[in-house]
Amino acid sequence: MSHGAGHVEHTATGIPNRKLAFWTFIASECMFFGSLIATYLYYQGKSLVGPYPHEILNIPLTTISTFVLLMSSLAMALAVFYSQRKELAKTRLALLATIAMGLVFLGFQAYEFTHFYHEGLTLSQNLFGSTFFVLTGFHGTHVAIGVLWLTSVLLHTFRPVDPARRAVDIEVAGLYWHFVDVVWIVIFTVIYLIGASL
């Protein structure tokens, strides 16, 4: 891993530039989602009118989509692993699996949003609606950007690129993907597991 990266570019720390940039980006994103989650917690249980979380949240359904998203991280890790071992076919397969599971998660979210909308929960209905849709919506947008990015990476594997460089490309995309997953673990805990009774 580290010796592979050494061929890409020489840096004072030995960490490729893009990888280090991505770690700082993730630090920044932690503050971004931290602020959104804090806002959610600040307004938890303060809605003046329904629908309230316990009336509407479907924990079993979201557990399934959460499981799918977590499994996509496994596929992503495999993609990084195979790209570092220069096994191109397996890399592509793992990327494809990651993308597919990301799309399944987005499908569940689209279903959930439509369902809630028909139950009367909108952006402007109450504080729960405002905080729920904005927090999970921004997370969903991140997943969608990840899917777009991984699709580009997958298509890029069909062009002749230095394998060490490609491994860093995929690893950086993987950092992003895992981060988005980790954020979902926090959101799932805060909104569904702890907050559903409120």
Add this chain to the structure above:
Amino acid sequence: MATYQEVYHQERAGILPRPRSRRGILSWITTVDHKRIAVMYGVTAIIFFLIGGIEALIIRAQLAAANLSVVDADTFNALFTMHGTTMIFLAVMPLTAAFFNYLVPLMIGARDVAFPRLNAFSYWVYLFGAIFINVSWFVGAPPDGSWVGYANLTSKSYSPGFNIDYWVMGLQILGIASLAAGFNFIVTIFNMRAPGMSMMRMPVFVWTTLVTQFLIVLSFPAITVGLILLMFDRMFGTNFYEVAAGGDVVLWQHLFWVFGHPEVYILILPAMGIVSEILPTFSRKPLFGYPVMVFSTILIGFLGFAVWTHHMFTVGLGPMVNSVFALATMTIAIPTGIKIFNWLSTLWGGSIRFTTPMLFALGFLWMFMIGGFSGIMHSAAPSDMQQHDSYFVVAHFHYVLIGGAVFALFAGLYYWFPKLTGKLMNEKLGKLNFWLMFVGFNITFFPMHFLGLMGMPRRIYTYDAALGLDFWNSVSTVGAYVLAVGVFVYLVNLAMSLAKGERCEADVWDARTLEWSLPSPVPPYNFARIPHIVARDHFWHVKHEKSAARETAASRESHEDAHGIHMPDQSIFPFLAGVGMIVGAFGMLYSVPVAFVGLAIVVLSIFAWAFEGVGGYYIIPGGEEA
């Protein structure tokens, strides 16, 4: 002037041919050279500094005497809102960015920043964000909710026009520019250091830059979320700041000040870095207590995140919260005080030269201290209750931001002008510039301490004659115009020196940092050979210490390949991505399809940018000519 020749190998091209003009407008729009980007940042920031200054002069004209009506109350609201927003986001921050851009690669022995195209992107996004927010004046809807934009003054019901929308969208765009630059400079400083340039050998300016970038990267997301929630409230009917639906307006204050207090250090730390370079040079002594300066900088950055509610002492968060934050605030005086004493110790026993940059640096030291003292007064919650929202606070932060940040930035402008242009600035005009600004500044802002303690609130557009506030207000207004004449003298000096300034040698000040080892102006590739750093203050060491050190340093310099120095190609896409953002922002206000067009331009530009690759050509440096 250095000579060199360019060599093109036909490399793998992108979809479009790469722009290769080295002169003319297209060369500036597509440039990825950190020195050219620095110049663009500097020029743009000074233009907005003048605009913000004119806004301040109108404010002072309105307040010159009781019951004046130079402008009406609504315009006054817009003036102080845009004055604050402009000076912080469009003038001082970008001017510090100009210094980061110009100096950081030179000081650490690098040929450019880690991501040259991302660097250009930061500048263009800043420029378009700045233009966007100022277009509001021409459509008759300037932001008028003050630079802190407290909810629910900014809600749709109390501010139905586009005023706040311009502010909300503009600040989000500017945030993207700052964040992109933040990632770039953190990676540059960690990864692009020359061999031997360990972290504890870096100039203090590079350290303050590094801590500033961490503050930007970690604090801007908070205001971004605050602005996003406000944007959703205004455009999509959410309830985040709607009291009627159970929302709480204090949420905005938290999100704003979690960003807003680190922002104060984002403005002052680079200034401290500049002063830490100038004082040693003109005292002919190394900086006193270098490691302690570094750790104080880090400590200030760290504590900066733990003090935000001292801006909210009057909100009513309770004695416990107020006490904790009051104590945390007081501890910041320790690293700051250490810095002041280290600067004084640097001067102590030095052979001091009172050049214009040195005068500004000394002015910084003194004026920043006064701002610091009134800051400590605010840190005690009961005392702050008396001063909150009064002109005392206005006096305090102008001492920190003009007496502190702006004086240090002017010191830097004078100090590095010879490096940038190869010419000297006029010293006589420089000294006149300094004394006019110094005297004008103190006449303007010292009386505001009195006005505040007499009970004059901030952000009122006029006052009654019976209040007895006339005298000091008139004095303050006179001072503001003296300060303005001082700034005008700078512009005259700048124009004259650019046109017919005396040519000067590369190391004109007998300075200590690496950029002075290079010809003035610095060639595009910066270093013909990457230096091998053997000491803190490497250049000084090699220049004045044992010849053995010089030989060791020279023998370890990297030797370039025969095919020359690799340079990144220019690119149009950072500029186009910036265009997409301003188009998208207008779309958010006026037309949804246009917003999607803007988004499409941004996405396509980023894809084109990613797939065109770094590209590049080679430079073979020649000798140096006089």
